[in-house]
Amino acid sequence: xxxxxxxxxxxxxxxxxxxxxxxxxxxxxxxxxxxxxxxxxxxxxxxxxxxxxxxxxxxxxxxxxxxxxxxxxxxxxxxxxxxxxxxxxxxxxxxxxxxxxxxxxxxxxxxxxxxxxxxxxxxxxxxxxxxxxxxxxxxxxxxxxxxxxxxxxxxxxxxxxxxxxxxxxxxxxxxxxxxxxxxxxxxxxxxxxxxxxxxxxxxxxxxxxxxxxxxxxxxxxxxxxxxxxxxxxxxxxxxxxxxxxxxxxxxxxxxxxxxxxxxxxxxxxxxxxxxxxxxxxxxxxxxxxxxxxxxxxxxxxxxxxxxxxxxxxxxxxxxxxxxxxxxxxxxxxxxxxxxxxxxxxxxxxxxxxxxxxxxxxxxxxxxxxxxxxxxxxxxxxxxxxxxxxxxxxxxxxxxxxxxxxxxxxxxxxxxxxxxxxxxxxxxxxxxxxxxxxxxxxxxxxxxxxxxxxxxxxxxxxxxxxxxxxxxxxxxxxxxx
Numbered sequence: 001x002x003x004x005x006x007x008x009x010x011x012x013x014x015x016x017x018x019x020x021x022x023x024x025x026x027x028x029x030x031x032x033x034x035x036x037x038x039x040x041x042x043x044x045x046x047x048x049x050x051x052x053x054x055x056x057x058x059x060x061x062x063x064x065x066x067x068x069x070x071x072x073x074x075x076x077x078x079x080x081x082x083x084x085x086x087x088x089x090x091x092x093x094x095x096x097x098x099x100x101x102x103x104x105x106x107x108x109x110x111x112x113x114x115x116x117x118x119x120x121x122x123x124x125x126x127x128x129x130x131x132x133x134x135x136x137x138x139x140x141x142x143x144x145x146x147x148x149x150x151x152x153x154x155x156x157x158x159x160x161x162x163x164x165x166x167x168x169x170x171x172x173x174x175x176x177x178x179x180x181x182x183x184x185x186x187x188x189x190x191x192x193x194x195x196x197x198x199x200x201x202x203x204x205x206x207x208x209x210x211x212x213x214x215x216x217x218x219x220x221x222x223x224x225x226x227x228x229x230x231x232x233x234x235x236x237x238x239x240x241x242x243x244x245x246x247x248x249x250x251x252x253x254x255x256x257x258x259x260x261x262x263x264x265x266x267x268x269x270x271x272x273x274x275x276x277x278x279x280x281x282x283x284x285x286x287x288x289x290x291x292x293x294x295x296x297x298x299x300x301x302x303x304x305x306x307x308x309x310x311x312x313x314x315x316x317x318x319x320x321x322x323x324x325x326x327x328x329x330x331x332x333x334x335x336x337x338x339x340x341x342x343x344x345x346x347x348x349x350x351x352x353x354x355x356x357x358x359x360x361x362x363x364x365x366x367x368x369x370x371x372x373x374x375x376x377x378x379x380x381x382x383x384x385x386x387x388x389x390x391x392x393x394x395x396x397x398x399x400x401x402x403x404x405x406x407x408x409x410x411x412x413x414x415x416x417x418x419x420x421x422x423x424x425x426x427x428x429x430x431x432x433x434x435x436x437x438x439x440x441x442x443x444x445x446x447x448x449x450x451x452x453x454x455x456x457x458x459x460x461x462x463x464x465x466x467x468x469x470x471x472x473x474x475x476x477x478x479x480x
Contacts (some may be wrong), residue, residue: 067152067195156278168227232276
């Protein structure tokens with residue numbers, strides 16, 4: 001979803017704004033707007049009038065402090081570690097400040113880092129009273145800016161685009177009603193900047209202002225020639241001002257309207273120079289690390305809305321997570337109760353079946369184990385008595401067939417007789433080895449028996465008998 005950022009440049013005579021639509025991949029300037037202000041006018045009323053007149057709405061606001069209320073220095077430091085810079089920069093500025101360091105907001109931007117680890121840093125300081133007054137004025141208008149930049153520094157983002165297109169040593173003069181900005185760039189690198197506390201609103205001050213601009217450029221450029229001179233600021237719309245600047249400097253200034261900015265539609269490029277500050281402030285939002293800009297919303301002035309929004313989001317997420325956990329617990333409890341109910345129903349059915357099958361059982365401990373024990377006992381009885389099927393061998397039939405099969409003249413002592421399913425096992429003794437063979441032949445001749453085998457045929461311990469074991473399959477029809 002696109003985000004709409006309103007960049008504000010609050011001047012003493014004019015309220016200027018740039019509205020930018022940003023997405024994750026691109027940004028586009030939707031409009032450049034201006035509204036005249038009366039001396040000591042109400043910013044809230046001016047901002048409402050601007051929004052109503054042009055029908056604009058925004059998601060967030062960024063603003064800038066005028067350059068004459070802010071001090072700045074370019075520092076050469078032998079390190080670039082962010083933490084060390086945070087500790088060092090304020091003290092490097094302290095000797096240049098006309099007020100106590102505790103009464104100052106200090107911000108900085110690393111302009112470049114050398115190969116040996118050294119860095120060039122643009123350090124900016126503003127009185128806390130000025131920042132507090134700026135935020136209070138916007139708060140009365142119902143606006144809480146996400147960041148507060150330096151106005152004359154923001155305009156250099158438009159100049160940087162010109163430097164990227166032309167290269168070389170460029171100068172920029174930003175002419176506004178109450179201030180004039182002079183900056184020098186070399187291939188996009190900021191070499192120096194000064195804010196002249198004179199504007200071109202009063203024609204009587206124009207000549208003095210242009211003289212200061214000329215001497216400032218000579219000092220910054222150190223006599224080196226300039227590849228181009230760019231001008232911007234609200235005063236470029238004042239007739240004769242740009243021409244007077246050219247005569248004072250002996251060159252031909254170029255308005256920033258000639259810079260081709262991809263984010264600015266063709267229909268708005270003719271106003272780029274006059275809106276250099278809000279436009280450069282808005283273009284900084286692209287997230288380009290090379291953009292010029294600082295944020296004076298630090299310390300007690302830190303912007304908390306994003307953090308509050310984050311905490312609100314986390315709180316909502318926590319509430320949703322708690323609801324989800326509660327629903328999971330409720331679902332678990334309901335499922336557990338349902339499973340318990342089904343288990344009790346199954347147990348009731350098992351108990352009913354058990355009682356119906358074994359009505360005489362008084363003590364019920366484990367229905368399954370007791371049923372299995374009873375079934376095993378019944379199965380053993382079934383095997384013992386031949387079962388219920390007519391074709392199953394019965395013990396009485398086997399005994400009768402065994403008695404018939406043994407010859408009458410063979411004395412036979414049976415010590416053990418086992419019927420296991422379809423197998424009959426017999427252990428006994430007779431007088432002679434021939435008697436064992438006679439018993440085996442007699443059993444094999446019976447239709448009830450098959451596969452008659454004699455095993456372990458040997459003389460007894462006392463030598464009076466012959467012990468043996470017989471194994472035979474039972475499956476024929478019983479004798480009549």
